[in-house]
Every structure is written in structure tokens, then in C-alpha cells.
Amino acid sequence: MVRRTKEQAEATRTQLLDAAEALFCDKGVASTTLDMIARAAGVTRGAVYWHFKNKAEIFEAVCDRATSPMETMLDTLAAESGDDPLGALERQACGILQLVAGDARMRAVLEILFRGFDGGAEFAEYLAREEESKRNCRCEIESVLVAAAARGQLPPDTSPAKAAVAITAFVGGLMRDWVLDGDYDLADMAPYLTRVFFKGLASA
Amino acid sequence: MVRRTKEQAEATRTQLLDAAEALFCDKGVASTTLDMIARAAGVTRGAVYWHFKNKAEIFEAVCDRATSPMETMLDTLAAESGDDPLGALERQACGILQLVAGDARMRAVLEILFRGFDGGAEFAEYLAREEESKRNCRCEIESVLVAAAARGQLPPDTSPAKAAVAITAFVGGLMRDWVLDGDYDLADMAPYLTRVFFKGLASA
DNA sequence: TGATTTACAAACATTCTTGTATGTATCTAA
């Protein structure tokens, strides 16, 4: 078997990504060798180096394949604010938790990201972008909170910056705990969890 | 320089741990080589292998040196419950955040742990213990919440298990966000953050 | 004071992984 058709080549690429995703999740990124990925996909390292430059490029491809739904969801936040900013935030938080809980691929990739690793400088770039988008997210949340405060949805002494820190920590913590360890039904609990939290935010 | 006195040997051991802590934090655990640690401590790998079995043992020593204050603090939780379990929980949460914010060494070690890595099987054992103690912590919190519910400090329909999930996620998320990225004053914000959260828990 | 152990340094062997170079059979386009 040597030269495949275009569709076959695309199939092996997908198989490589699937294998990498599973191995990254199971053994960790640094402990996963390119040969392991190739073997798991039923090919050799030749195929790996044909489709990808190195392990970092595989990693990015694996991540991008899963995280796009979350990013599009975050993008809708600003648009949906409307005349109930705090309610929109709560629905967003709940929705993201349920999105993560419902998508097996996203759970796997988040497990890889949360479990963490260090592969040297090649990966630093991607992780920096990750941090950047996280800061952006908190910034957007803060602006929505400002709008909520303007409408009297928050106690007057509430600092939007502090509240934004609290929200991201809570949602992020829930995601991390569930992804790494959770044996409970996150999608089921999400409404209660977000409800309690936002009730605390709104109470004077 | 060959044979040192006992105190000198203990000093090089400490220097090795200091160097490892800084390098683990800066470059990551997997990217830090034993030679880098030795050079940073002003010795050679011979000293490293004299004091430690391998990198995993260094890692454990680095972690244990910092995490003990947190564990002792968690141990006091059950004892301090008294007749205001929910209040004790809130004070505990706030205290842990301020403890982390005030101890530079703990922040460094937590940064290592939160940033994550994968060094293979040797480290799995330690990380498993870490997970175990985390579960224990959540379990204790849950029992305190049961006591709080018995005293009417929680709405009657509140599930202690769910609330425990929320608390650990919130506190853990705050710690993680601040350690990895935080440019804000966590010790200063901790009382507000915990106050808001527990207000939400208590409100019917 | 001598023997032995300690606390390392230095050199060595080995393994593991990556990257690259080359080979090659097939697909594709002109």
C-alpha cells in the first residue's frame, strides 16, 4: 500500500488525529511518541511526518477540532445580552457546562488541556493563545456585568471586575473538576449550580 | 570540593530543591533535565543522584515541602465546625485563599501542579494521591454541609453533594486562575468572593 | 591515627526519540 487517493489520505489524517487524541488523553502529551500515534492509526511515522510538521502541529489540530464549538458559543454572549444581561450570563454559563458535558470529544480535549503537560517551546505559542482568549472571555463578562449593574441587577457596591473573576473561576472550576474526575451528571446539575451562584451575585 | 559535612550536604539538598522548584515552575517538569537542576544548584548530576532516586522523587520532595500547610489547614475544618457549620466553611474557604495568596512557595508549587505535566508512570502515583486527598476534602465538606442543613442554614431542597461540588469548584477555580494568571490581589478579594458565594448557597 | 564511610565529580554505556533522507508504487493530469 503506497499511494492512496485523496479521500484515503484524508481518512488516514483523521485516524492520526483520533489516535493522537486518545493517546494524549490516556498517556499524556509528552509521553506519547509519534511512533505510538502512527501505530495506533495503523501507519508508520512516515505518514505522520507527511501530514504534520511535528507533534506540536498534531496537538494544535487535535485541539482545534474540538474547541471551536465553545468559541462560537462564547461569541454569542455579547449579542444575546439584551435587556437581561445577568440572566444572559447565567444561561451562557449553564449552556457551556451542558455543552461540555454533552460532547465527548470536547471532554477528551479539555482533559488533555486541564491535565496539562510541557512539551517545550513549540507548544508555548498555542498555550499563550489559549490564555489570551481566556482573558478576552473574562473581559467580555466584565462588560456584560457593567451593563447588568447599570440596570440595577447587581448590588450597587458590586465590582464588575471581582464578579468576573468569580464567574470564570466558578465555571472553569466546575469544568475542570468534572472533566478530570467527575462521576456525576454535570448536564443535570448545571442549572442548579449556576442558579445558586448567580443568586449570590444578585443578592444585596 | 568533595566530601562535605552533614550540614553542608543538607544545604546542597535544599539548594537542589530550590533549583528544581524554580525550574519546574519556569520550564515545566518534563522540560527540566536533571543536569539543569544540578547546574542551577552549583553541583553535578552526581549530587542529584546521591540525594534523590530520580526526577519523580525530587518532584515529590518539592511538592511536600509546600503543600503541608494547606493540609494542616484542611484538617482543622472538621474540628472548627461548631454550631455554625456554614460559617466555618466560609471562613475556611476564605482562609485557604489567603493562605495561598500569602505564601510564595505554595504559589510556585501550585503553579507547577496546575500547569500540569506528564512524566510517565513514576509521577502517576503522586498525582493519584493528590486526587485522593481532593476527594476526601470534598467528602468532608459534604459532611459539614449535612450538619449545616440539619441546623437550617441551607434551603431544604439543597443537596449537600451538589453544594460540595460547587464549593470545591469555586475555591479550586479561584486558586487556579490566580496562580496561573492572576495579577489581582487575591488576599484582598477573598472575603468578598466567598461572601457572595455562600450568600447564594444560603438563600432560599 | 588509621579505617571506613560519606558526598559528591566525572566518565561511560544505553536507550529513546526525533528528524531527515531515500525509495517506491500508485494516482493524476496533460
Added chain:
DNA sequence: TTAGATACATACAAGAATGTTTGTAAATCA
């Protein structure tokens, strides 16, 4: 139909890190 590009497999070179072994001078102990 044939010339070139494609999609890999295979073989090779090289470095890097680990673990181990050996050497050794000073500290400790008897």
C-alpha cells in the same frame, strides 16, 4: 500514455537524557 506529483514505508544519523559505574578527597568514627 507518460511524466510528474503524491502518499506513504523504510532506513539512517544524531542528539539528548537517563541510569550506572568508578574515582576520590575529606569527614567521621573507632
